[in-house]
Amino acid sequence: xxxKNILLTIAYDGTNYFGWQRQENEITIQxxxxxxxxxxxNQDITIRGASRTxxxxxxxxxxxxxxxxxxxxxxxxxxxxxxxxxxxEIVITNATYVDDSFHPQNSVYKKTYQYxxxxxxxxxxxxxxxxxxxxxxxxxxxxxxxxxxxxxxxDFKAFCASGSTAKTTVREIYDLQVIKQDDTVTxxxxxxxxxxxxxxxxxxxxxxxxHNKIKPEHIENIILSKDRQKAGKTVSPCGLVLYKIYYK
Numbered sequence: 001x002x003x004k005n006i007l008l009t010i011a012y013d014g015t016n017y018f019g020w021q022r023q024e025n026e027i028t029i030q031x032x033x034x035x036x037x038x039x040x041x042n043q044d045i046t047i048r049g050a051s052r053t054x055x056x057x058x059x060x061x062x063x064x065x066x067x068x069x070x071x072x073x074x075x076x077x078x079x080x081x082x083x084x085x086x087x088x089e090i091v092i093t094n095a096t097y098v099d100d101s102f103h104p105q106n107s108v109y110k111k112t113y114q115y116x117x118x119x120x121x122x123x124x125x126x127x128x129x130x131x132x133x134x135x136x137x138x139x140x141x142x143x144x145x146x147x148x149x150x151x152x153x154x155d156f157k158a159f160c161a162s163g164s165t166a167k168t169t170v171r172e173i174y175d176l177q178v179i180k181q182d183d184t185v186t187x188x189x190x191x192x193x194x195x196x197x198x199x200x201x202x203x204x205x206x207x208x209x210x211h212n213k214i215k216p217e218h219i220e221n222i223i224l225s226k227d228r229q230k231a232g233k234t235v236s237p238c239g240l241v242l243y244k245i246y247y248k
Contacts, residue, residue, distance in 0.1 A: 003067040005102055006077070008033075008047070009094035010062040015129045015238070016089065020053045020062065029053070029090060033064065036084035041068060050104040050245050051111060054197075056237035058130070061244045065104045102247075110174060112190040112244040115203045115235070120183040131184065132203070132239040138210030140180050146209045147176040149219035150189075150202065157226035159205070161197035161234055169195055169226075178206065188243070197234050204232030 010033060018026040022034065030049060037045035050063035072080050078092040085091075101107075116131035118124055123133045153172040160169050175190040187203050205222070208214040214222075214232070222230045 001069045003069055005098045005100060006066040006068065006070075006074070007096050007098045007102065007104075008064045008066055008078075008081075008092055010064060011060050011091050011093050012058060012062065013089040013129070014053060014056055014058045017055065019055045019057065020049055020051070020059075029059075029062070030064070032085065032087065032090055033081070033092075036081050036086075037066065037068075039084045040080055041070065048104045050108050050247070051242055053240075053242055054237050057240045057242070059242035062242055063104060063108075063245050063247065065098070065102065107247045108245055109248060110190055110192050110246045111194065111242070112188065112246075113194070113199045114241045114243045115187040115189075115199060116239040116241070117185040117187070117203070117207070118183055119180075119185050124183070127184075129238050132235050134207060136211060138185060138207065139212065140178060140185065140210065142212070142216055143178045143185075143206045143210045146206055146214075146216035146219050147178060149216065149223070150176050154223050155226060156195055156198060156223065158222050158228055158231045159198045159201040160195035160228065161201065162228070164196035166195055171195060171198070176202075199240060200234045200237065201228075201231050203239075204235045206232070207235070208232040 047064040077095040118131040157169040173191040179186045
């Protein structure tokens with residue numbers, strides 16, 4: 001019996017984990033899912049994820065490829081894996097068969113991230129692990145104006161943190177929106193890929209725009225400069241969610 005290619009969809013609260021990728025001596029999302037799969041199938045199992053997420057970052061739609069000869073019906077597989085996960089912070093939400101040509105990274109053509117900002121005089125303690133707290137009022141209209149300068153294919157070196165191993169810093173942003181609902185501001189960004197801490201740096205820069213430290217039209221010059229020091233700070237990982245992955 002040949003291995004089946006199974007694509008798992010995984011949602012998780014990343015607050016207490018050292019990111020997605022398996023690491024020795026650290027608790028990670030991939031490590032915990034592989035532990036549950038190894039327990040379920042009574043053998044060592046490894047999976048391959050579609051996207052890395054850093055320490056403290058959350059996901060609603062992480063994808064991971066599992067290769068196994070399992071006879072468990074595909075519709076019951078998420079339930080079976082969840083029963084072996086020793087946490088409610090990680091949940092397998094779907095499983096589906098994919099063909100042999102599927103690659104968890106190369107088959108992905110765009111991703112959407114959301115970043116939550118809690119903008120109020122005082123922090124809501126229920127939001128502390130899921131939103132970045134900004135007490136000073138933000139000019140949402142100016143933040144929206146700044147979004148258009150990020151769109152398209154550009155060299156985003158100014159929005160890449162040190163330590164990146166990317167071969168190129170050119171990425172394409174398809175959509176960038178700033179949405180305010182009550183005290184929560186959501187930055188939603190869709191692109192063909194993202195550099196190390198890119199979404200968090202873009203968010204930090206938009207916050208500077210909202211505080212009138214950077215003019216919306218100056219975003220273009222920051223991008224052209226390729227100078228990390230000209231962009232905003234890297235905001236906390238707690239507000240970041242891998243919201244959706246689109247694959248061929």
